[in-house]
Amino acid sequence: MAAVYKSLSKSASKADKETDINGTVQRKNKQRVLILSSRGVTYRHRHLLNDLAAMLPHGRKDVKFDSKSKLYQLNELAELYNCNNVLFFEARKGKDLYMWFSKVPNGPTVKFHAQNLHTMEELHFTGNCLKGSRPILSFDGAFESEPHLRVIKEIFLHIFGVPQGARKSKPFIDHVMGFSVADGKIWVRNYEIREVEKVKSADDNNNEDDKSKKGKSKGSGDKDTDISLVEIGPRFVLTPIIIQEGAFGGPIIYENKRFISPNQVRAELRKAKAGRHVARMEQQRDTLARRRNLGLESGGAKKRDPTGLDTRELFA
Template structure:
């Protein structure tokens, strides 16, 4: 039989076991376990940070042509954080209807393609519901179906936005740069986006117009997971499409209206251009009519002399 431990030694052994054991569980409540104040502070410190929740509503007006509708669908494919909606009637009160749609879709921005006379395409780019908003005239439209370029990139991947140095020269270009970067930039960790950067959106200014291009980042590598530095230097850009040109008309302080912040002094509406072409064509016809009348008057004033041998062969 072994010797029994004393009562004091047994208590010391129990104390050692208590110290080595796991920490005590927090108090249980109806809503779960109640954490201490220190744990709450640590959780709050992790939650602090900016999360981009940008969502864009993309819609168009009624009676839009097929080319412009294809351009809109191409942009929808390029922007995974956008939402589509039904067509809206392009009237004077379209701003209120679009603001309501943006609020119902829980979006913060809107791209509205407005087609007039089946020929002219206007693009409204607005931050809802407080503004600002910009009205563009869209020119030089080329969709992906028309171009048939060799470039290709993953659908839903996040693009890299690049801007030319002209955007930093005047305040209205700075405002447009900020709006474009917010609307066309895909938020990080978006549920429909892929965690890759395999294409580039290029916005450049030439002749007071914004030109848009989409390029694929093509990088040749030997099949390894990691790329060598030499491979990165050989990276090239292959155009994917679509192409279009934006001519800014006006910048408004509100959403689809409000005070005018900027107006393009070099803008000429397409209606004026078509009227000038008709006047030039009408001028050509008027010149022909005047030339005919002058010829007739000249023949009457200067008649030809009678030919003596004109009736010789009639006999």
């Protein structure tokens, strides 16, 4: 295994040199992600965190963070661990999960509300991939349309994209992470790339081309395989809530007006449930008032008109 890796990395470094010759400046992509959660996460949140940590070889999992209000302390924590990204799971009320994606020293912070969480374990998909292989990140076209989505995309690229040459990363690419925008939410999926025999196409020209290409690129696998995707998991849906300019602080530069807090949703539900009772009570009160006005209620005779125009007073 080591030999394979060595040979491959050698070829990779050769490629790097080539690009250098081309006159491009090699910028080092150095990312480290601090992955941690607040206290009060459910097992499902914890499992999702573990799944994500397994996929991010450049991640550093830390123990639960104690505070929910002093999030700026995370900056120091990240600095302590030499991380420039933070992925923080904030659980509220033992059911709602908010995910914070932050660039630590001075980058923006995005807060998401995570819904429809499904961990790898419970999804029972047949896909699998190497631990720490670099994913291809697939972004929806919509990510280029809005500034806030562009920021979100960039943050995803930093946090979910495994940097080239990360310490524990594997040299092959065998999974895709998909980020799609639909219904104002971001849907995250993870698929295995499975290379299958290509179904023979009708035109022979293509085949011949393939064959010639195959002859050329013998080292890098067969050209005539097609790709199919098998889902691995986890699945989750993120609703952006706010984007802050600083790391866990600073002015808010984006706020999602379509986001409705789950507390509010629940309150509405409860209110709707209570509505029937309220309506009934109101009706009862009205009836009572009407009856009193008519002097039908015991004890309370009809009030006399204070202006002196009451019939009883006029014709007494």
